[in-house]
């Protein structure tokens with residue numbers, strides 16, 4: 077079989093003194109779209125951040141495109157959408173300026189060329205934000221913000237897209253737009269690993285779902301069929317009568 | 332203009348001009364990263380360098396540069412490995428630097444409290460030929476870094492984690508920002524003084540933010556404001572005989588207030604124009620999607 081694009085074997089990681097990943101196995105093949113599901117605090121973000129090298133593994137193995145992560149340098153092949161970070165900072169910046177940062181994976185320390193500027197516009201067209209090119213990111217809504225962060229990852233024309241809750245705060249109509257954008261990426265051969273809480277309009281695109289609970293994989297296979305509150309194993313139960321055995325007590329207010 | 336015929340004023344104006352460019356140019360990245368007071372910290376540490384320079388009887392500019400760079404690198408390491416007590420460590424560094432400077436200065440035979448004041452609050456008209464050479468070289472480094480690497484520095488200050496995933500040498504660039512800030516402090520110390528250096532890194536940026544919408548415009552306007560206030564402050568201090576550093580900083584605050592006053596009606600006019608362009612219309616036949 078071909079080398080997996082992402083291969084995580086027996087991965088363990090801790091944040092502070094707390095073990096957050098407790099032996100996660102995850103393999104993503106070229107061209108696959110894999111959804112990572114699980115309740116708040118189950119370790120989805122940590123797993124994804126470990127894959128992009130932002131959380132050190134305390135054990136296990138991680139390979140990207142067949143290279144051990146430690147020696148992986150080809151970051152232009154990877155596009156990353158972090159969870160709910162804000163694109164706003166202490167100084168105003170336009171949508172174009174923020175998205176152009178995604179292009180640095182290719183230009184590195186070199187100059188920007190015409191192709192780079194065109195890629196930025198194309199990425200914004202894909203997420204339906206091309207008309208806001210010159211607007212300040214401070215003047216965007218939460219969902220628009222999220223779409224700018226997705227465009228930033230797309231600007232580098234990556235082979236592997238890693239997205240942490242890309243649909244958070246995005247309305248259904250725009251989720252459909254993003255699903256279409258993702259479909260185009262997959263059609264040109266991209267591989268996708270994305271953290272989701274609901275499959276929503278992405279459902280038809282998803283080949284496989286991996287469900288985490290308390291830092292362990294509890295399901296790896298077909299995406300859950302019925303899409304609803306209770307469909308996902310280990311899904312967030314926020315209502316008062318939730319089965320207390322299924323989850324440690326969690327109010328859902330702070331996570 | 333007679334003022335331009337005086338060699339010491341020529342040097343003063345050149346130094347002021349260079350400070351006007353460099354301080355906001357590096358300051359914008361510090362503000363972007365919400366580290367606006369870093370310049371202040373380096374300024375405190377620089378005093379130890381100045382004291383050391385006096386004690387060793389060498390040019391305070393170069394010794395201060397070396398000490399500042401060292402201090403800034405330590406600050407950056409504390410920030411990036413940021414553990415819970417990082418703020419305490421920084422406080423030690425700041426006040427240790429200040430106290431060390433005062434101590435070294437009093438130990439040296441040439442240093443006096445008058446000299447100390449010169450470095451704390453700036454004394455632009457005493458900039459020597461030697462100083463100006465150092466200032467030019469250091470300013471060139473700052474300008475090349477802040478403009479040449481603007482896209483990369485923007486990215487690391489905007490979203491450091493994302494920048495790391497693009498494969499940029501983020502740790503190196505962070506150190507470069509720290510070193511550049513340190514160098515800027517020594518460029519500016521003769522003009523505005525160590526205690527007011529940070530003001531010139533922050534206020535022009537804050538002022539131009541009031542009306543700019545993009546990073547590029549903010550950058551350009553901040554540098555323009557910087558040059559405007561340093562040059563006019565220097566000229567004013569020559570004619571009125573007031574300290575240059577304080578004049579420059581007060582002028583910068585004046586520009587900030589003026590731009591803030593302009594910004595509010597400007598934003599309202601922009602909003603009005605858009606509102607007129609697209610009034611809400613109730614269209615019952617429209618496809619309502621949620």
Ligand SMILES: Nc1ncnc2c1ncn2[C@@H]1O[C@H](COP(=O)(O)OP(=O)(O)OP(=O)(O)O)[C@@H](O)[C@H]1O
Nearest residue numbers: 091092094096115116117118119120121122123331
């Ligand atoms: N900086 C941190 N220090 C210590 N523990 C942390 C830190 N960040 C997260 N954790 C813990 O690690 C666990 C996993 O967090 P993670 O962010 O991976 O969850 P998640 O599955 O992405 O949740 P969500 O759906 O809320 O995004 C949580 O229990 C959390 O308490």
Ligand SMILES: [Mg+2]
Nearest residue numbers: 120121122159
């Ligand atoms: Mg998460």
